[in-house]
Amino acid sequence: MTLLEVQQLSKEYKGEGITTPVLHEVSLSIAEGEFVAVMGPSGSGKSTLLHVLGLLDEPSSGKYFYKGKDVAMLASEDLAKIRNREMGFIFQAFNLLPKATILENVILPLFYSEVPDTEWRDRAEAAIAAVGLSHRTHYRAVQLSGGEKQRVAIARALINNPSIIFADEPTGNLDSRSGQAVMEILQRLNEDKGHTIILITHETYTAEHAKRIVRIHDGEIISDERVEKRQSVTVFKK
Numbered sequence: 001m002t003l004l005e006v007q008q009l010s011k012e013y014k015g016e017g018i019t020t021p022v023l024h025e026v027s028l029s030i031a032e033g034e035f036v037a038v039m040g041p042s043g044s045g046k047s048t049l050l051h052v053l054g055l056l057d058e059p060s061s062g063k064y065f066y067k068g069k070d071v072a073m074l075a076s077e078d079l080a081k082i083r084n085r086e087m088g089f090i091f092q093a094f095n096l097l098p099k100a101t102i103l104e105n106v107i108l109p110l111f112y113s114e115v116p117d118t119e120w121r122d123r124a125e126a127a128i129a130a131v132g133l134s135h136r137t138h139y140r141a142v143q144l145s146g147g148e149k150q151r152v153a154i155a156r157a158l159i160n161n162p163s164i165i166f167a168d169e170p171t172g173n174l175d176s177r178s179g180q181a182v183m184e185i186l187q188r189l190n191e192d193k194g195h196t197i198i199l200i201t202h203e204t205y206t207a208e209h210a211k212r213i214v215r216i217h218d219g220e221i222i223s224d225e226r227v228e229k230r231q232s233v234t235v236f237k238k
């Protein structure tokens with residue numbers, strides 16, 4: 001089943017009398033359960049595409065269908081509900097509250113959900129366990145390594161059991177070992193839990209953990225190919 005589809009989608013930014021085109025008539029379809037890497041150099045438009053697909057920004061023209069619905073026809077309240085309930089986000093900068101505990105950081109999205117607060121702790125602890133950090137539950141974010149912070153960000157993205165996870169350069173601030181651990185978690189979430197994952201990266205090695213690589217350059221898709229030989233993944237040890 002097609003989860004999302006964009007047709008001739010373009011995005012441009014305007015400011016101080018200057019128009020800056022970023023995406024040019026991009027067409028793309030992603031099915032439920034796929035693991036897709038969007039790969040390109042800095043300034044290619046890949047993060048802008050993620051922001052549009054994640055309903056964090058609006059296209060300038062073109063069509064975007066999410067689960068068959070034309071996004072342009074949805075009210076802002078409906079878009080906010082989709083973002084909170086059906087989408088999870090992982091960013092390069094982690095975006096954690098530094099003085100809050102892991103548990104508090106992971107629970108945060110539930111404040112904007114309809115999940116009863118009696119379920120919050122159980123959900124958060126399950127998400128934390130899924131990324132192997134149960135022994136750090138009450139540590140504050142400032143006490144964690146970069147790799148641990150990114151794993152907390154993944155747990156936070158999982159808290160509402162989203163249909164799709166957007167990961168924007170999730171290994172960009174990590175050493176190679178921590179980056180590999182993060183990619184192992186994302187592969188496991190896709191293969192074992194069935195989450196659809198869209199990964200933004202400029203690194204070939206990272207992109208090859210996905211099942212499909214979409215290459216973007218100067219705001220245009222230049223190739224869309226299946227990964228013939230994926231990077232191997234070991235069993236993540238909690």
